[in-house]
Each structure stands twice: as C-alpha cells, then as structure tokens.
Amino acid sequence: MKILLFISIIFTGMLLYPGTTFIRAEITDQLIAEDNCVSCHMEMEILPVDFQKYDIHLQLGLSCAGCHGGDPSSDDPEESMDPKKGFIGKPALKDIPQFCGKCHSNIDFMRTYQPRIATDQVQQYYTSIHGKKLKSGDTKVAECVSCHTAHAIPSGKDGRSTVYPLNIPSMCNKCHGDSEHMQGYKIPTDQYEKYAQSVHGLNLLENKDLGSPACNDCHGNHGATPPGIESVSHVCGGCHVNNLEYFKESPMAKPYVELEIHACEQCHGYHKVGKTSDGMIGVGEESVCTECHTSGDAGYEAAEKIYTSLSNFVSIYDSAETKLKEVQRKGMDDVDILFLLKEAHQVLVHTRTLTHSFTPNKVEEKTQEGIEKSKQAIEKAGLEISDYYFRRRGFGIATLFITVLVIALFFRIRSMDKEKK
Amino acid sequence: MIKNIGQKIYAWVDERFELSPILKFMSEKNVPVHRHTAWYYMGGVTLFLFITQVVTGILLLFYYRPGADSAYESMRFILTEVNFGWLIRSIHSWSANLMVFFVFVHMFSTFFTRSYKKPRELTWLTGFVLLALSLGFGFSGYLLPWNELAFFATKVGTDIVGVIPVIGKPIMAVLRGGEDVTGATLTRFYAFHVAMLPAIFTVILFVHVLFVQKQGMSEPEGFSKNKKTMPFFPDFFLRDALLWMIVLNVLLFLAVFYPWDLGFKADPFSPAPAGILPEWYFIFMFQTLKMIPAHVLFIEGEVLGILSFLVAGLAWALVPFWELKSKRKGFSNPMNIIGIIALVYIIIMTIIGYTS
Numbered sequence: 174m175k176i177l178l179f180i181s182i183i184f185t186g187m188l189l190y191p192g193t194t195f196i197r198a199e200i201t202d203q204l205i206a207e208d209n210c211v212s213c214h215m216e217m218e219i220l221p222v223d224f225q226k227y228d229i230h231l232q233l234g235l236s237c238a239g240c241h242g243g244d245p246s247s248d249d250p251e252e253s254m255d256p257k258k259g260f261i262g263k264p265a266l267k268d269i270p271q272f273c274g275k276c277h278s279n280i281d282f283m284r285t286y287q288p289r290i291a292t293d294q295v296q297q298y299y300t301s302i303h304g305k306k307l308k309s310g311d312t313k314v315a316e317c318v319s320c321h322t323a324h325a326i327p328s329g330k331d332g333r334s335t336v337y338p339l340n341i342p343s344m345c346n347k348c349h350g351d352s353e354h355m356q357g358y359k360i361p362t363d364q365y366e367k368y369a370q371s372v373h374g375l376n377l378l379e380n381k382d383l384g385s386p387a388c389n390d391c392h393g394n395h396g397a398t399p400p401g402i403e404s405v406s407h408v409c410g411g412c413h414v415n416n417l418e419y420f421k422e423s424p425m426a427k428p429y430v431e432l433e434i435h436a437c438e439q440c441h442g443y444h445k446v447g448k449t450s451d452g453m454i455g456v457g458e459e460s461v462c463t464e465c466h467t468s469g470d471a472g473y474e475a476a477e478k479i480y481t482s483l484s485n486f487v488s489i490y491d492s493a494e495t496k497l498k499e500v501q502r503k504g505m506d507d508v509d510i511l512f513l514l515k516e517a518h519q520v521l522v523h524t525r526t527l528t529h530s531f532t533p534n535k536v537e538e539k540t541q542e543g544i545e546k547s548k549q550a551i552e553k554a555g556l557e558i559s560d561y562y563f564r565r566r567g568f569g570i571a572t573l574f575i576t577v578l579v580i581a582l583f584f585r586i587r588s589m590d591k592e593k594k
Numbered sequence: 595m596i597k598n599i600g601q602k603i604y605a606w607v608d609e610r611f612e613l614s615p616i617l618k619f620m621s622e623k624n625v626p627v628h629r630h631t632a633w634y635y636m637g638g639v640t641l642f643l644f645i646t647q648v649v650t651g652i653l654l655l656f657y658y659r660p661g662a663d664s665a666y667e668s669m670r671f672i673l674t675e676v677n678f679g680w681l682i683r684s685i686h687s688w689s690a691n692l693m694v695f696f697v698f699v700h701m702f703s704t705f706f707t708r709s710y711k712k713p714r715e716l717t718w719l720t721g722f723v724l725l726a727l728s729l730g731f732g733f734s735g736y737l738l739p740w741n742e743l744a745f746f747a748t749k750v751g752t753d754i755v756g757v758i759p760v761i762g763k764p765i766m767a768v769l770r771g772g773e774d775v776t777g778a779t780l781t782r783f784y785a786f787h788v789a790m791l792p793a794i795f796t797v798i799l800f801v802h803v804l805f806v807q808k809q810g811m812s813e814p815e816g817f818s819k820n821k822k823t824m825p826f827f828p829d830f831f832l833r834d835a836l837l838w839m840i841v842l843n844v845l846l847f848l849a850v851f852y853p854w855d856l857g858f859k860a861d862p863f864s865p866a867p868a869g870i871l872p873e874w875y876f877i878f879m880f881q882t883l884k885m886i887p888a889h890v891l892f893i894e895g896e897v898l899g900i901l902s903f904l905v906a907g908l909a910w911a912l913v914p915f916w917e918l919k920s921k922r923k924g925f926s927n928p929m930n931i932i933g934i935i936a937l938v939y940i941i942i943m944t945i946i947g948y949t950s
Contacts, residue, residue, distance in 0.1 A: 504853070506674050564681075568850040575843045582836045589829065 208245045209253055210237035220324060227325035227333060233286060240272065266312040270295045270304070273317045297396035304396075313354065320344060336394075339377065341387035342368055364388075367445035386412065405443075406436035413437075415523075419530040451487060454528050455480025478533035483524060486540035486547070490517055493547040496554035505557040510550045517546035624823035625830045626813045633703035634811055634830075635837050640700050642838045643693035644799070646845070647731075650686040651788065658738070660784040662777030665740035666859040673856055684849035690732060692845065694875045697728050705913070705933050709812035715914035717809070720802040722911040727795045732873050734787040740780055745860030746870045748783075749775045754883065757896045758904075776862065871947065878943035879903055881950070910936070 205211050205225060214220050214237070225231050230239060238245045242259035244252060254260045264272040274295035276282050283290045298304040298317075306314040320336055327334040335344045346365035348354050355362050368374040368388070376385035391408045392398065400408045410417025420426060420436060429436050435443075440453065440461040452459030455476050456468075462476035493514055500507045520543035527539050608614055625634060657676055659668040672679035701721060704710055710718035737748045752775065756766035771778030824830055872880050882903075886895035909916070918928040925931065 508670070508674070564850050568846055571846055572843055575839050575846075579836060579839050579843075582832060582839070586829070586832050586836070589832075 204231060204234065204236050208236045208238075209248045210241075210243065210245045213248070213250070224325035227327045227331075229326055229328045229331075239276075266316060267307055267310070269316040269318055270298050270307070294395045297393070301393070301395065301397045302399075315348060319348070338383045338387050339381060341389055342374065342378065345388045364444050371442075371444060371446040372448045373446055405438055409437040409441075415526045416529045419527060423529065423531040425531050449525075451480070451483055451525070454483065472531075475531060475533050479528055479531070479536045482533065482537045482540045483528065486521065486524060486543050489544050489547045489551075490514075490521055493517065493550040493554070496551050496558070500554045500557045503558065503561045505561050507557070510553050510557070513546050513550035513553065517543050517550060520546060620827055621825070623807075623810070623826035625811050625826055626817055627822045627824050628814055628817055630703075630707050630814055633700075633707060635834060636696055636700040636703055637806070638834045639837060639841055640693060640696040641799075641803075642841060643689050643696060644795075646689040646842075647686065647693060648792070650682050650689065651792075653682045654686060655788065660738070660781050662740065662780060662860075665738060665780055666856075669739045669741075669856055680853055681849055684853045685845055687854040688845055688848045688852075690735060691874070692841070694728050694732055694873075697725050698875070701725055702933065702937060704812075706930065707812065707814060708929070710914045711812075711917070712914070714805070714809060714812055717802060717805040718914050719911060720798050720805065723798050724795065724802060726907075727791055727798065729875065731787065731791050731795070732875065734783040734791065736873055737775075737780060737783045738787060739856060740860050741857035742860050742864075742867055743857050743870065745775060745862070746866045747872045748779065749866075750870060750880075751872055751876070752779075754880075754896070754900065757894075758900055759897060774862070874944060874948075877947035878940045881943045881947035884947075 205215070211220070211225075211231075221227070230236075236245055237243075240261075241263075242261045243254050244258045244260075247253040252258070254262070261272070278292050278295045280292045283292050294317075299308060303314040303316070307316055322335055329336045331337060332339070334340065342365055349360075350362050350365045352362045369378055373385050373387075376382040377387055389397070390411075391400065406417055406420065416437075426436075428434075429439070441447070441449070450459060453461050456463055456466075456473060457480070460476065460480075462472065466472035466476060493510075497507060497510050497514060500510060520539060524536060524539045524543060527536050530536070604613070625631070654672065657668055657672045657679065659665065669683070672683055674680075676682075704718065704721065733748075733751060737744045752766050752769050755769060756762045758765065767773065769779070769782065770776070771782045871877065879899075883896055883899045886899045888895050890898050918932075920927050920929070922928075925934070
C-alpha cells in the first residue's frame with residue numbers, strides 16, 4: 174500500500190513539474206536527505222524558511238560545505254565542523270568577496286555551470302567605491318552578501334532575487350536611502366525617491382519594463398562607481414547612442430568639458446530624469462537653453478531656430494494625424510496614410526534626437542523631410558475624405574435616377590391596369 | 595425609318611430562325627393572379643442577383659490574381675487603386691449574400707405553396723441543385739480575398755467535410771489540394787468559383803427556367819374556380835423590372851454605406867483569431883455541430899450531425915416524391931409543419947450562432 178502511495182506521489186510530481194524543475198528538486202531532496210549540515214541546521218531552525226526552494230547553489234548540488242567547508246557526511250558536530258576538515262564557518266565581512274570568489278572567480282569551475290558566466294566580479298568589486306572602502310577597513314559598505322543575501326540566493330533571473338532588475342532600486346536603497354547608515358559618506362539619500370519619479374523609474378517600477386535602466390545600468394554593478402564629468406555622457410550614451418553621437422559633434426561638446434559641466438545631466442538632470450518635451454529646447458517657459466543663454470547670443474538664436482523648425486513640423490504632423498482619424502472615422506482606406514505617418518513619425522523621432530547636434534540647419538533639413546511626408550499624408554487623407562463625399566453624392570444621384578424610373582414604371586403599370594378595367 | 599430597319603432585321607432573322615413561334619408563345623404567356631402571386635417574383639430577383647454576380651465577377655477578374663502571395667494584394671489594389679473597384683467588390687459581396695437569401699425565400703415560398711407537386715418535380719430538383727451550387731459559390735468565394743477570417747473559416751469548413759465517414763478525407767484532400775489549407779487551396783477554390791461552378795450553374799439554371807416556361811407558373815389549389823391571370827408581357831415583366839430596380843437601389847445603398855471589409859492578410863502560422871464564423875447561411879449547421887455532444891451512443895457527435903444534415907438535405911431535395919398528402923390547411927397540414935420546423939430551426943440556430 175505504502176509503495177503504491179509512494180509511486181503515485183512520484184508520478185503526480187512528474188506530471189506537475191517541468192523536466193528541469195523535477196531534476197533540480199530531485200537533487201535538492203537527495204542533498205537534504207544525505208547532508209548532515211542541512212538536516213541538522215534545519216532542525217535547529219537557523220536556516221531561512223524554504224531556503225531549498227530559493228537557493229540556486231543547493232539546487233545545483235552545492236550544499237553548506239561547498240562554501241563553509243567541513244564534512245557533511247558526519248553527524249557529529251565536532252567532526253563535521255572541524256577546521257582540520259576545511260571548516261571555515263562564518264566568514265568575516267571583509268573576507269566575504271574572497272569567500273564567494275573562491276568559486277565565482279574560478280573560470281574553470283564556473284564554466285561547468287554556465288559556459289558564458291562572468292568571473293570578474295571580485296576583481297571589479299575592488300575597483301568600486303564599495304570595494305575600496307572595504308579594503309581600507311570600512312565594513313559598513315556593501316559586499317556580496319549585502320546585495321545577494323547570504324542564504325536562499327535565487328538566480329539573478331528569478332523574480333524573487335534581490336538583484337532581479339525590478340528589485341535593484343529598492344535593494345540599493347536599503348543602504349543608500351538610510352540616512353543613518355550613510356552618515357559620514359557625504360552623499361544624498363534621496364536617490365530612490367528621485368529615481369522613482371523619473372522616466373526610467375516609472376518605466377521600470379510601474380510599467381515593469383525591464384529594458385529601462387536601474388541603478389546598476391548607469392553606475393555599474395560589481396564595479397559600482399559614480400560617473401565622472403566625461404563619463405556621464407558615455408553612461409547615457411550607452412543606450413541613447415545617437416544623442417551622444419550628435420552631441421559629441423556639436424559646438425557644445427568642447428565648452429561643456431572646459432566648463433566642467435556634466436553633458437546630459439545639465440539639461441535632463443540625474444536620478445530624476447524627466448520625460449522630455451519639445452519645449453525643453455527653444456526660449457519658452459519650459460526651455461532649458463535659457464538657463465545659460467540669454468537673448469542676443471548665438472546659442473539663444475540657435476535654440477529659437479531649432480524650436481521653430483521642430484514645432485512647425487510637429488504642428489503639421491499633428492494635423493496629418495487628425496486627418497487620419499477623420500479618414501478612419503469615415504471608414505475609408507487608411508493604409509497608405511498610416512505608412513506615410515509612420516515614416517513621418519520616424520523622422521520626428523530622428524529630428525528630436527538631432528536637436529542634440531544644436532545645429533539649426535541640420536534640424537531644419539530633417540524637419541523638411543518629415544513635413545513632406547506629413548503633407549503627403551494630409552493630401553492622401555483629403556482625397557479619401559472627398560472620395561467619401563463623392564461616393565455619397567454618387568449614390569444620391571443614382572438613387573434619384575432609379576427612384577424616378579421606379580415611380581415612372583409604377584404609374585405606367587397602374588395606367589395599364591386602369592386601361593384594362 | 596428606324597422602325598423600317600428594325601422590321602427588316604427582324605424579318606431577316608425570322609426567315610432563318612423562325613422567331614414567330616417564340617414570340618407567339620411569349621405574348622400568349624399568362625401569369626396567375628391570386629393572393630400568393632408576390633412569391634412568383636422571388637425567382638426573378640434571384641436571377642437578377644445572379645446576373646449582377648456574373649457582371650461584377652467578370653469585372654473583378656480583370657484585376658484579381660489568385661495565389662497566396664498575390665490574392666490579398668490584388669484585392670487591396672482593387673479596393674484602393676482601381677476606379678470604382680471598391681464599389682464593384684462591395685456589390686459582388688452584398689449581391690452574393692442577397693442572392694443566397696432570395697434563393698432561400700424562393701425555395702420556402704415554393705415549398706409552402708406546394709409548387710413542387712406533379713408535374714414540377716424536376717423544377718424543384720433543379721432548384722435544389724441551384725441552392726447547393728449557390729452555397730458552393732459562397733464557400734469558394736469567401737476564401738478568395740485570402741484574409742484571416744476566410745482562411746480559418748475555410749479551415750474549419752473543410753475540416754467538417756473531412757469528418758464524413760469513408761469519403762470525407764479524400765473529399766477534404768481534393769478540396770484543399772493537400773492536407774492543409776494553403777495557396778493550393780486558394781487556386782483550387784478560384785477554379786471552382788470562376789469556372790466550374792458558373793458553368794454547371796448556368797446549364798442547370800437554363801434547364802430550371804426552361805421547365806418554368808414550358809409548364810408555366812404553378813397555380814394554387816382551387817385556383818381554377820375563379821381564374822384570373824395577367825399577361826407575362828408586358829404586365830408581369832414590368833412588375834419584375836420594378837422590383838429589380840428596387841433591389842438594385844438596396845444593393846447600391848449597402849455597398850456605399852456598408853462597404854465589405856477586407857480584413858487582415860491570412861497568415862497560416864498565426865493562431866486562429868477569436869470569433870471565427872462561417873458565412874451566415876452556414877451558421878445553423880455550424881452551430882448544430884457545436885451543440886451536439888462529443889459522442890451520441892456509439893457514434894461520434896460530429897459524424898452524426900453531418901450524416902443527419904446529409905439525410906435531411908436529401909429528404910428535402912426529394913420532397914415531391916414522398917410528400918405527405920393531406921387535405922388539411924394551415925398549421926394542421928403535416929407538410930406545413932415540416933416546413934415551419936425547418937425554417938424556425940434555421941432561424942433559431944443562426945441567432946444562437948451569432949449570439950453565443
């Protein structure tokens with residue numbers, strides 16, 4: 174009976190779990206059964222609850238002794254935790270990077286799990302502010318465990334992981350948002366609040382867009398360091414490639430370096446990077462150009478020209494979109510107009526990027542291309558709308574003609590019937 | 595002058611082909627006048643819609659190119675670039691639907707007025723074949739734009755054919771031109787739609803109309819007591835023309851104000867979109883097959899459904915040969931009850947099909 178029950182449990186498990194999960198669970202169950210460290214420490218309730226469900230190490234066959242040393246086959250605590258048998262126990266905070274690096278810096282070992290895994294984390298870590306400070310004896314800074322946790326470490330691709338992209342901002346904020354903890358480092362502690370309001374933060378935290386940058390995407394993860402004056406533009410340019418290229422060729426690039434102004438940050442801010450608008454360029458209320466440029470200087474004039482070209486294009490593009498909606502509302506063919514507007518929109522995106530060249534002629538040239546496409550769309554929409562009315566007029570005339578014929582025929586039939594009577 | 599030339603031409607043709615007996619026959623032809631005369635016009639309206647189908651179909655053929663890579667594109671071209679292409683396509687689609695509708699009206703009016711009785715058994719039978727061919731026109735034409743809805747509806751439709759025991763699978767393979775609905779199915783349906791079906795339809799239609807002309811209109815029971823008629827020319831003909839013009843006007847209205855949608859291009863690798871339905875005239879069968887349980891006793895539900903429809907269709911086609919004779923009138927006449935049950939069943943199943 175018991176055998177039957179056992180077999181049915183095994184089969185139910187096989188049906189419910191996909192292959193890899195099943196194999197991993199099998200390894201974990203076997204480990205827990207055979208490993209005296211796990212069974213004993215679980216009994217003593219000093220291991221995180223359900224840690225076997227989380228921990229990637231345990232799931233891949235690496236138990237306590239894999240990191241802490243000792244002999245897991247012995248159920249005698251003195252023998253299993255004997256330093257002679259390589260038992261390390263709890264490492265000191267300053268030793269944690271090397272403790273983890275034993276395996277994670279060993280490419281031959283790590284390759285057996287993931288052929289393309291990086292093994293330079295420890296090396297990078299010691300180039301970071303965290304690493305440098307730890308080396309100098311400051312144990313308040315983050316080391317491996319601070320971010321990855323000690324036990325129950327899930328894979329970074331697992332949504333439960335502290336280093337899963339969606340969790341990174343709050344994970345960094347644990348220390349960086351704690352003013353008491355950060356006391357003495359002379360850096361602000363409001364980064365998370367600012368980031369959460371930024372276009373990047375809203376996209377990541379609210380829209381769950383994993384493509385949006387978290388802290389580590391700009392600051393680096395293991396080699397975390399604040400970007401310098403020149404590197405700020407490279408950090409942003411990692412994603413905003415064209416913006417950086419145009420900026421580097423612009424007349425603004427050199428003076429920025431000379432005046433020690435952070436390139437992108439000067440206009441867009443940092444951490445609280447807002448959603449951009451066309452008004453940011455030009456000389457209007459939203460303008461960021463007027464923070465430095467005043468009426469009469471070349472920059473002021475260039476900003477005004479760029480804004481005029483851009484807003485002119487946007488207004489024609491908007492008219493084309495309105496026309497498109499009218500065509501769609503009337504149930505007419507909108508495919509060609511959609512194609513044209515798609516192209517015009519592409520040009521609009523390009524034009525907005527091109528504003529970073531701060532060269533009015535280049536922007537003007539590009540807007541002409543977009544205006545041309547938008548005008549073609551308006552023209553096509555106009556034809557569709559007039560065709561709509563033409564069809565109705567045509568139907569009206571045809572109906573009138575047919576109705577007259579129907580009436581005439583009706584009277585003819587009636588008169589024939591009367592004649593017969 | 596013109597009258598003279600006309601008379602001369604007529605005399606020339608008459609001398610060679612003896613037109614006078616035909617004209618005599620036509621001028622003496624009479625149509626019975628009674629309270630059911632209105633139903634006589636239904637066949638004429640169906641004929642008018644068929645002529646519209648032929649004319650607009652030929653015009654569409656100028657630009658339509660069959661093939662998985664060209665059908666949808668050529669339809670787009672017809673709708674967007676060809677002068678009045680949208681109108682022709684829309685009239686073709688609407689007129690197809692109206693034609694099937696009037697075929698049903700014509701059939702049920704013939705059934706309820708007992709016009710299928712001796713000596714008109716073969717007129718009924720040819721009419722039934724014309725109904726089947728009309729449905730074939732609809733089914734084959736539905737796929738030709740090669741859009742998403744048509745593609746999956748054809749897939750479902752031909753799948754149903756495949757369920758028929760023994761002969762189902764071979765028929766499905768012939769219809770599809772292979773195992774699946776592909777470009778080969780499209781060219782096959784194109785051949786059915788523009789060559790095979792029109793050829794067969796025209797011949798059967800000619801025979802059907804010839805039977806009607808030869809035997810004259812069916813007269814209701816007791817008509818001879820108070821016989822009242824009207825000449826076919828010009829009285830009935832002018833009334834027919836009046837109705838045709840009204841139908842033409844309705845067609846134009848539908849084509850202009852409710853132009854037929856082209857939809858998205860068929861993608862055989864995409865999952866079937868929600869709400870796939872066949873043409874409205876197949877819904878009652880489709881809905882029935884959906885509602886039958888997977889197994890009824892020892893037979894598969896779908897097979898049972900299809901076999902039932904085949905038997906019912908055959909019985910309907912052979913009505914003149916097994917008609918239940920009765921002198922009762924109205925709802926107590928068994929044939930009227932059968933007709934009403936069939937009609938109500940079709941209407942209810944169609945409504946459920948669209949609302950469920």
